[in-house]
Amino acid sequence: MTERYDVVVVGGGLLGCLTAWMAARDGAHVLLVDKDQVNQHASGQNAGSLHFQLEYRMVEAGEEAARVAAEAMPLHLDAAAMWARMEDEIGEPLGVRQTGGLMVAENSDQVGMLEFKAELERSWGLDVRTLDRTELDDVAPYLSRDIVAANLSALEGKADARIAAPAVGRAAIAAGATVRARSRLVGARRVPTGWEVTLRETDRAGDERARTVQTGAVVLAAGVWTTELGRVFDAELPTVPLALTMTVTSKIPRFIPHLVQHAGARLSLKQSLDNTVLIGGGWPARLMRDAHGAPAFDRKHQLIPQSIAGNARAAVNTVPALERVPAVRSWVGATTVAPDQLPLVGAVKGAPGVFVATGGSAFTLGPSFARVLAGLIAGRSPDIDLAPYDPARFAERSAP
Numbered sequence: 001m002t003e004r005y006d007v008v009v010v011g012g013g014l015l016g017c018l019t020a021w022m023a024a025r026d027g028a029h030v031l032l033v034d035k036d037q038v039n040q041h042a043s044g045q046n047a048g049s050l051h052f053q054l055e056y057r058m059v060e061a062g063e064e065a066a067r068v069a070a071e072a073m074p075l076h077l078d079a080a081a082m083w084a085r086m087e088d089e090i091g092e093p094l095g096v097r098q099t100g101g102l103m104v105a106e107n108s109d110q111v112g113m114l115e116f117k118a119e120l121e122r123s124w125g126l127d128v129r130t131l132d133r134t135e136l137d138d139v140a141p142y143l144s145r146d147i148v149a150a151n152l153s154a155l156e157g158k159a160d161a162r163i164a165a166p167a168v169g170r171a172a173i174a175a176g177a178t179v180r181a182r183s184r185l186v187g188a189r190r191v192p193t194g195w196e197v198t199l200r201e202t203d204r205a206g207d208e209r210a211r212t213v214q215t216g217a218v219v220l221a222a223g224v225w226t227t228e229l230g231r232v233f234d235a236e237l238p239t240v241p242l243a244l245t246m247t248v249t250s251k252i253p254r255f256i257p258h259l260v261q262h263a264g265a266r267l268s269l270k271q272s273l274d275n276t277v278l279i280g281g282g283w284p285a286r287l288m289r290d291a292h293g294a295p296a297f298d299r300k301h302q303l304i305p306q307s308i309a310g311n312a313r314a315a316v317n318t319v320p321a322l323e324r325v326p327a328v329r330s331w332v333g334a335t336t337v338a339p340d341q342l343p344l345v346g347a348v349k350g351a352p353g354v355f356v357a358t359g360g361s362a363f364t365l366g367p368s369f370a371r372v373l374a375g376l377i378a379g380r381s382p383d384i385d386l387a388p389y390d391p392a393r394f395a396e397r398s399a400p
């Protein structure tokens, strides 16, 4: 007999686990599948920053690009509120601390950018304040004397990427969802009740079998695999893949309470609850490609020594005490952004009952993406205007 679900969620990262949890709480019969293990990819490899200010990558391309990126602010505000209550709702620690985030500046150009950015963010409802050097002496004495100002958002902070998605996955199971690892969606066809999807499943001995499942709705929560998965549904879902560098230090007594980002350099750093310091911020790694030049996401991407060194230099220039703290491990994770820095969130055009979310900070924004997706599945009208994030917007722009 064919298995039937209301929703099949494809992807066991944070976004997929959150969507499965929310849809199951709504009473839907949910199956979540992951071709590998829950939290094996970007959601478990990232920096765990909860950043609600516009990031450096969103403002480095100029004011117009920043204005476009700011259109995601309703999702940022929604996510900030959801992270604040998530541990209570999930019933497990997720390492969430929203003790404030600073974006720091070293020169007058960067200060000008911070002031422009703060005004833009405030116009969208994010409470951001620019602190001068005297205020920083009180608030963040660990910063270098070269830092002359910083934008403070009290909502920012961190969560622990190692534990967040698995905890949410357990909550989804407790709410009635079925979760299957080593189950890859490889095919889909329309049926009168929705979709029939084909899953290629691998058991522990490495043997494969095909499983067919019928479902009313499908959620694509597949991170860097979104574009590839979209093709299974004849949908064009363009994303830009990035391989990024992360470094963790050894433990040091707690002295950095904030998420720290830089207004003129690729840098994010924070001290985790285990007292290590996580250093990232967008330094590139080598994305593996196949013989035709297409990204090969199932291969191990490679670290670039210059990126590790550049990232460490940016960290020490900003927080000089880190010079004495040994780095213990660097790694690579792969993630996606959309060409315009806005996420793809919503219904997939031409594939009724199929929904997608990806792009940019889908760890920070995972809760708001998932809330939108669960609402669309349940037929609720979104309370956030989804037009700027329409997954079809690039196809429409390139149409003759």
Ligand SMILES: Cc1cc2nc3c(=O)[nH]c(=O)nc-3n(C[C@H](O)[C@H](O)[C@H](O)COP(=O)(O)OP(=O)(O)OC[C@H]3O[C@@H](n4cnc5c(N)ncnc54)[C@H](O)[C@@H]3O)c2cc1C
Binding pocket: 010, 011, 012, 013, 014, 015, 016, 033, 034, 035, 036, 037, 038, 039, 040, 041, 042, 043, 044, 045, 046, 047, 048, 049, 050, 051, 183, 184, 185, 186, 221, 222, 223, 224, 225, 229, 244, 245, 246, 280, 332, 333, 334, 335, 336, 357, 358, 359, 360, 361, 362, 363, 364, 365
């Ligand atoms: C190094 C690094 C640092 C980052 N730092 C931050 C940060 O500090 N803050 C922040 O907000 N964001 C950060 N990001 C981005 C963030 O990690 C991602 O946006 C987010 O984790 C994506 O979550 P996801 O659940 O959508 O995707 P993933 O976590 O990538 O999960 C997708 C899952 O889909 C599965 N899948 C794919 N195709 C199929 C298929 N056909 N069938 C079944 N399963 C499939 C995959 O196996 C995978 O497990 C960072 C990213 C990287 C790489």
